[in-house]
Amino acid sequence: MRPLDDPRTYLAKGVAIGYLSLLVLIPMAALLNNAFSHGLGAFWSAATSTESLDALKLTVACSLFAALFNAAAGTATAYVLVRDRFLGRGVLNAIIDLPFALPTVVAGVTFYTLYGPHSPFHLNITGTWVGITVAIMFVTLPFSVRAVQPVLESLTIDAEDAAATLGASPWRVFRTVTLPAILPSLLTGTGLAFARALGEYGSVVFISNNLPYHSEVSSSYVYSLVSQGNDSGAAAVALFLLVGALAVLITTNVVARRLALRRG
Amino acid sequence: MAVSYNGVTKSFRGRLVLDGISDVVNEGELTALLGPSGSGKSTLLKIIAGLIPLDSGRVSLAGKDVTNTPARDRHIGFCFQDYAPFRHLSLRENVAYGLKVQHVARAQRREQVDELLRLVRLEEFAEQYPHQLSGGQRQRMALARALAIKPDVLLLDEPFAALDAQVRAELRSWVHSLQQELGITTILVTHDQVEAMEIADRLVILNAGKIEQAGRPSFVYDHPATEFVASFLGPITSLGGISYRPHELELVSTNEPGETLEVREVVRLGFEVRVILGEGEGPTTWVQLTHDQAKHLNPRVGERFGVRVRSLKSSSSQSSPTRESTR
Numbered sequence: 001m002r003p004l005d006d007p008r009t010y011l012a013k014g015v016a017i018g019y020l021s022l023l024v025l026i027p028m029a030a031l032l033n034n035a036f037s038h039g040l041g042a043f044w045s046a047a048t049s050t051e052s053l054d055a056l057k058l059t060v061a062c063s064l065f066a067a068l069f070n071a072a073a074g075t076a077t078a079y080v081l082v083r084d085r086f087l088g089r090g091v092l093n094a095i096i097d098l099p100f101a102l103p104t105v106v107a108g109v110t111f112y113t114l115y116g117p118h119s120p121f122h123l124n125i126t127g128t129w130v131g132i133t134v135a136i137m138f139v140t141l142p143f144s145v146r147a148v149q150p151v152l153e154s155l156t157i158d159a160e161d162a163a164a165t166l167g168a169s170p171w172r173v174f175r176t177v178t179l180p181a182i183l184p185s186l187l188t189g190t191g192l193a194f195a196r197a198l199g200e201y202g203s204v205v206f207i208s209n210n211l212p213y214h215s216e217v218s219s220s221y222v223y224s225l226v227s228q229g230n231d232s233g234a235a236a237v238a239l240f241l242l243v244g245a246l247a248v249l250i251t252t253n254v255v256a257r258r259l260a261l262r263r264g
Numbered sequence: 265m266a267v268s269y270n271g272v273t274k275s276f277r278g279r280l281v282l283d284g285i286s287d288v289v290n291e292g293e294l295t296a297l298l299g300p301s302g303s304g305k306s307t308l309l310k311i312i313a314g315l316i317p318l319d320s321g322r323v324s325l326a327g328k329d330v331t332n333t334p335a336r337d338r339h340i341g342f343c344f345q346d347y348a349p350f351r352h353l354s355l356r357e358n359v360a361y362g363l364k365v366q367h368v369a370r371a372q373r374r375e376q377v378d379e380l381l382r383l384v385r386l387e388e389f390a391e392q393y394p395h396q397l398s399g400g401q402r403q404r405m406a407l408a409r410a411l412a413i414k415p416d417v418l419l420l421d422e423p424f425a426a427l428d429a430q431v432r433a434e435l436r437s438w439v440h441s442l443q444q445e446l447g448i449t450t451i452l453v454t455h456d457q458v459e460a461m462e463i464a465d466r467l468v469i470l471n472a473g474k475i476e477q478a479g480r481p482s483f484v485y486d487h488p489a490t491e492f493v494a495s496f497l498g499p500i501t502s503l504g505g506i507s508y509r510p511h512e513l514e515l516v517s518t519n520e521p522g523e524t525l526e527v528r529e530v531v532r533l534g535f536e537v538r539v540i541l542g543e544g545e546g547p548t549t550w551v552q553l554t555h556d557q558a559k560h561l562n563p564r565v566g567e568r569f570g571v572r573v574r575s576l577k578s579s580s581s582q583s584s585p586t587r588e589s590t591r
Contacts, residue, residue: 158348161315162406164335165342166362166413176361180352263351263393 031242034235046233047240054213055221056240062129062217063197066136067144071190073137074144075182081145082152096145099138104202111135112206127209132217135203140193147189151182184256191252195245265326265416265449266291267312272321274307281307283473284321289466294443294450296460296481299470300496305453306345308470309419312451314338325416341410341448345422347402349394355405356381356390362413380408383442400431407439411446418443420452424459436463457497461485469493501550503571510552515539515561516570524568525549532558539563541571 036043046052081093099107111134115125125131155178163173179186201219208215210224218241225234267289274282281304289295297305310316312323314335322331330338350358359380363373381387384404394402403423410418423439424432440463443450454460460467461481468478469492477489488494491507500507504523518524525541528548532538537558542548549571553561563569 156346156348158344158346159350161310161313161335162342162344162348162409163350163361164315165313165338165340166409167336167339167365168361169336172365177350180350183352259352263395 031235031239034232035239037232042232043236046236051212052221052237055216055218058129059198059218062132062136063194066133066140066197067190067194070137070141070144070193071186074141074189075148075186078145078149078152082149097142100142104139104200107138107203108135108206111203115207126207127211127215131207132204135207136197136200139200139203140197143193143196144189147185147192148182151185155181184260187252187256191248195249198241198245267417267449267451268324269312270322272308272311273319274311275319281473285475287468287475287478289449289451291449292447293465294452294463295466295468296464297451297453297468297470298457298460299455301455303470304473305470306421309421309451309453313340313342313419339413339416341413341415341418343406343410343420343423345425347406349402349405351394354391354393355386355397358394358405359408359412361409366413376412380412384408399427400435403427403435416449418448418450420450422453469496499550502547503549508573510550512574513549513551513571514574515551515553515563516572518568518570520570522570522572524570527563527565527567527569530563530565541569
């Protein structure tokens with residue numbers, strides 16, 4: 001019996017498709033339907049209104065900056081966690097996942113308390129792109145660290161040592177041996193972090209002040225459209241975000257796979 | 265270039281791995297660091313290369329102290345047990361790595377890499393990636409990469425351990441002839457005594473972080489300094505409370521004067537025949553016969569034979585006891 005003829009294969013396939021439909025495909029279809037419910041023209045004008053575009057620009061810029069910063073900081077963190085042995089390493093390793101577990105609203109309130117108008121450090125970054133970016137960085141850090149960490153763990157130290165015996169400086173070793181090895185997963189992790197950042201709401205909403213045309217991110221613009229009863233406008237802006245996220249995810253995955261394929 | 269180390273001591277997490285060991289490796293010589301796993305031989309090799317810091321002791325290259333010199337400035341070629349290929353680079357780029365670091369001009373680099381690839385017989389695989397190569401090819405790539413910087417010293421960490429028997433034997437003799445051709449001072453780490461005996465000019469036998477004995481392979485084999493060395497380099501057996509190599513003993517007719525023993529087991533291993541003899545509950549003795557000797561004597565289980573040390577006349581191997589038994 002070929003594995004494909006096995007009824008269990010069909011069952012598994014059926015469950016997977018049904019599950020995906022229920023959770024992802026049907027809501028997507030509803031979103032699409034909503035976005036175009038007043039025709040293509042209405043969709044386009046809702047998605048490309050000045051307020052929408054300003055929010056989108058801010059969202060993409062902050063997300064990109066946060067994802068890139070986390071790519072660097074996350075790699076450094078993963079490197080330390082994998083290569084160094086120090087007291088509290090296990091605890092630090094567990095803490096990395098905290099942003100996943102913590103409700104994002106809690107993170108948002110915490111950031112507002114720490115870096116808001118009543119900041120104990122007299123550091124008020126509310127309503128600025130810096131504040132938004134910091135909140136996004138917090139939420140997306142686990143993606144960057146966890147993507148790179150297993151690859152660093154499996155990378156033998158021998159290849160780096162080999163480069164050193166060939167005369168390479170520590171920086172050159174990192175740049176020419178370590179970095180190329182982790183690049184595919186670094187790309188995937190950064191893509192995930194960026195996509196996640198595009199839709200981030202809870203952690204950003206307090207610190208951003210939500211000033212339209214100025215400090216309003218797309219997700220909170222969507223929220224305000226919904227609360228005004230403009231469902232199709234909200235769906236249009238959401239679709240814009242979704243397409244952007246999808247494009248980034250597909251691109252990073254394809255590039256990462258190509259890089260990985262070449263080296264077997 | 266001569267390599268010397270003096271009083272090298274290293275512990276990992278409170279466990280003493282190298283216990284103040286010293287040796288000198290002469291220019292152009294191939295030395296084998298031989299020992300069981302955990303004896304500290306790979307650690308010693310990495311300390312010589314500067315890849316692991318030592319707790320105390322000195323390392324010198326050509327009389328110059330390099331103890332605190334980083335690996336990248338030691339000019340030592342190192343081949344790792346797993347070959348440590350740069351997976352994202354082609355074979356050619358792997359070999360060229362060290363030359364690129366040295367800022368060798370592109371045209372010259374290409375010429376030198378081509379020459380190295382010819383040397384290790386991998387010209388036709390130049391554009392392949394490491395995962396497309398076989399174990400033996402990867403090993404030769406690692407060798408070419410290490411040789412590219414024209415190192416003063418070549419260090420090989422278990423270079424043949426991961427290869428199958430036939431490739432291993434081929435590569436071993438090839439590396440040996442290459443080393444002799446280049447005349448490069450080489451230290452090879454291995455746990456395989458046959459490999460060490462075959463290609464090394466000199467053996468250094470390590471056990472539990474200490475050097476048990478150092479010397480020419482044939483000398484160490486015939487005159488092991490300790491029981492550990494004797495048993496590590498080859499099988500030993502005992503006759504009348506004294507230890508011998510099994511091939512140092514012979515079977516004779518029971519009419520000859522001396523002790524007789526009963527044949528317990530005959531194991532035919534192609535060219536060699538292993539005869540195990542004993543008496544009652546006493547210790548057994550292993551006598552190694554050649555195929556021809558066994559054919560002539562035709563020992564069978566239950567038969568009795570005289571066992572004695574081969575006389576010099578009948579064998580070229582030396583007949584003195586390998587060592588006094590500790591029993």
